Amino acid sequence: MDKIKVGFLGFGNVGTGAYKILQETGNEISHREGFEIEVKKILVRDTNKKRDVQADESLFTDNIQDIINDPEISIVAEFMGGIDPAKQYILSALENKKTVVTANKELMARHWPELEKAAQNNGAGLYYEASVAGGIPVIKVMSESLQANKVYEVMGIINGTTNYILTKMSEEGRDFHDVLAEAQRLGYAEPDPTADIEGFDAMYKLSILSSIAFHAKVPIDNIYREGITKITAEDIAYGKELGYAIRLLAIAKKNGTDIQARVHPTFIPVSHPLAAVRESYNAVFIKGDAVGNLMLYGRGAGDLPTGSAIVSDIITACHQENNHRYTTFYNENKASWQVRFEDDWETEFFIRLTVKDKPGVLAKIAGILGKHEVSIASVIQKDHNKDVVPLIFVSHHAKEQSIKKALDDIGKDEDVLQIENVIRVER
Template sequence: MEKRTIKLGILGLGTVGSGVAKILLETSKNINQKMKKKLELAKILDKDLTREREIEVPAEIMTDKPEEVLENPEIDIVIELIGGVNPAKDFMIRALKAKKHVVTANKEVMAKYGSDLLDLAEENGVDLYFEASVGGGIPIIRSLKESLTANKVEEIMGIVNGTTNYILTKMTQEGADFADALAEAQDLGYAEADPTADVDGYDAAYKLSILSAIAFGSRIDINDIYLEGISKVTQKDITYAKELNYVIKLLAIGKEVDGKIEARVHPTMIPNNHPLAAVNDSFNAVFVKGHAVGELMYYGRGAGSMPTGSAVVADVIDIARNIINDANGRIACSCYEEKELKSINEVVSKYYLRLQVIDRPGVLAAVSGILGNNGVSIESMIQKSKTENGVPLILVAHQVNEGNIQTALNEIDNLAEVKEISSLIRVEGEECY
């Protein structure tokens, strides 16, 4: 007899797990209306059955034994919401091998082991979906897989980490220093006690790795992604950025140029009128440029119990529709190529430079001479009045290879008149306007 319901098991009843359970339990009528079979939340695994929770879950579906989900013949779809690599990855492998479909919100596992897990899913004839691993509630992964299929994706630029966007927004709008903005983010629960994963860009790099694999059809080792966090972004640079009509955002940038891939995460200046410039606080957004669709942007909540739950449950419904139509593996494809990854020195970008120089005739000639000799031409310049530590010199350079800029900076650093190379920030996003 054909089963009349599709049974679900959740692994991990933390923040996201609670959101997913809440959606499934409280809006089941709304969801089941859209389906030819009912979804039923059959089991929830959590290591601690006694802790207080925000939602009420029927006691009989709770368990602390993984096998009651992973080896439960009734369960069709396993929803992994434990986070981190262990034991999440092993649980996912066990579920896939038991021919259960898997939905996950786990960016770290998907960035590090997604390729193998997707192969394992294909071997077992089941689906592995991971919309919630990037951008919380923003449906960027499904869009890349299903809505932008006609496009050669040329560029992805994402604000994919809410913590750093919150910090940079505070620094920009309220003049806060990095340390104070970080402390505020920690107070509000946006940043962890150890903020390294967010602040140093690792979280964004995981997400960029996942997005790039789909957008460019080429897998990127997360260790090959160029990474710079936001801890060196100063109030001075934010102020000069304003003068130049830019804002500073931590962007995860992926591009395909002439068959080669760029993948980098770093503080970036973008023009005030770029759609990403208006993405503030803990919001996320992903900007995509496709050869046919042109510029496209998705904006929304990149984290949180219910937004992330929204993405997880959408994946569950999508898989359920596949189950109902016996169409699992419908959009899987072995369409990956090996595309070469550029080193950071090969990247072409515009650059913002801030130098501290000695107030002496000829210093500007010396600096601009070195830049010119290295093929770097200057788009705009601000020279500020003297401070006790010399004169700040702010330059924006036209598009050029990073290698040229770095060579020039080495030479500039050797000039006696230059006290300090204070900042180098890449500038993106103008070609759209």
């Protein structure tokens, strides 16, 4: 039986997950697939570190050359993270005609064209299922099972940390900072949570996912990004009254040659399938012209779920051998001339204000919205028996720029004390 030798770059969460799977299921995989997968070397920073997952001492190295220059290693699996030196190591592996499997979404989103060119020039493969939504096989589904479709919309919960935080805030009425601190204590959020809570992680994944979905490059510079740090318990409570759940959504839509791509906190009706996705779970909702609506749901992170995607890519790579698939579009770091990126998209908006409690304020603000062609779908006005009251509007479909202009005027009104928040609504 053929033995495929693999070099691991990293042995943290993802690396140990993939290793455990190969230890526990390796024999079955060999029996099914007709080849054996052997981890020959593992690159780490510290070869003396005590590790929870046991692997033979002789496998560990801190010298990348032990992997890059080993002619027996045909596949390099990268899960060390970051750009440098991961990028250089991957390029060296590809130049040595080794196929690369990676979980590194930031590297893929920023340097995909360069990596793919190196792969193509050397007849090597580049596989990245684990880089988007962990254990959910969305890249494979999109590129191998939905080819019959024109996919025109992808809407996903693709960051588990923010979904955990928003679920806790929604279900327990708690404040953002309180839940973030708890998530950090439990290991659901990083000590530096910026990449997750500011939407960078979801933006990297959306760039990869929507490019595959639309067969057109969606560079990160063309993705609007807004995190969840401004969402308050009050926003969520008023949203609930209106029948909405809040999620950090990664949204990409294609209409002819127009594409819009955005990551931001979003209200969705509680009846929407994505509203049922709680805690650190992920889901991707896809709309295709032939298949209709489709949703994939599962674990977006974690050692075994992400390891599942890594091992699956290793197996796929073994089967492809010298016939690897590459992207179907012109893969550059800039948008192709064939598409136009929209930034004035239309959606519904939730607007929460604090205003002086006096007659006529509601009508005045409705007038300002109307002047900017924003019509109102619903209003919540609470009587707080104080001098100031909250006032909440939900608009019908309106243009992003119209809302911005209307809010500029509303902010200048003497009876408006504060524009508390503006949250987009999707259906």
